[in-house]
Amino acid sequence: MQVLVRDNNVEQALRVLKKKLQREGVFREMRLREHFEKPSEKRTREKADAVRRARKLMRKKLEREGAVAVSPSKKGQR
Structure with a gap:
């Protein structure tokens, strides 16, 4: 870098x-x-990250399709 x-x-x-x-x-x-991160903690964290990514992706998809109204404060950020 x-x-x-x-x-x-x-x-x-x-x-x-x-x-x-x-x-x-x-x-x-x-x-x-x-x-050190125990393997069980690592699995738990990775699953939570995957769920978070999936929810974010679904939310963005619904916003693009117009199914979910975007708040006025979020519109100005784009």
Whole structure:
């Protein structure tokens, strides 16, 4: 991963780097690897993540089809 520092603006480069790392999931991965995770806990977490992804996908699909009304505050974010 590479971030360019322009005009000696290190603070802005750090913000960009943190945003890229967050998007890639590096911080989450570091948190997960801090301690040993039992196999049963790993399965439970992965199942919960899969359910969360499926719900999000279904919600987005329904929004696209117009079956679910999008709140006015969410419309402005797109």
